[in-house]
Amino acid sequence: MKTIEDLKAAYKVALTSKDGGYVMEDLKKRFHCFATTYVPDSNEAAFREGQRSVVLFIENMLAEQPNREDIAENE
Numbered sequence: 001m002k003t004i005e006d007l008k009a010a011y012k013v014a015l016t017s018k019d020g021g022y023v024m025e026d027l028k029k030r031f032h033c034f035a036t037t038y039v040p041d042s043n044e045a046a047f048r049e050g051q052r053s054v055v056l057f058i059e060n061m062l063a064e065q066p067n068r069e070d071i072a073e074n075e
Helices: 002-014 018-030 041-060 068-074
Strands: none
Touching: 002 018, 002 041, 018 041
């Protein structure tokens, strides 16, 4: 079974290349990462927020997370 670190590494391989960066920028624009998800129709607003949350999840998987030792040193 793969670990979360393996999964994060796979996301990075897939999405940090030149083409992967191009895809991520398209996803951010297409799925409301730079604009509000609010619309008067609550179902549409919920749908848009769901799209946005997927892109934010992907960004989180690509983000460098400090390891516990680094956090302990800074406290």
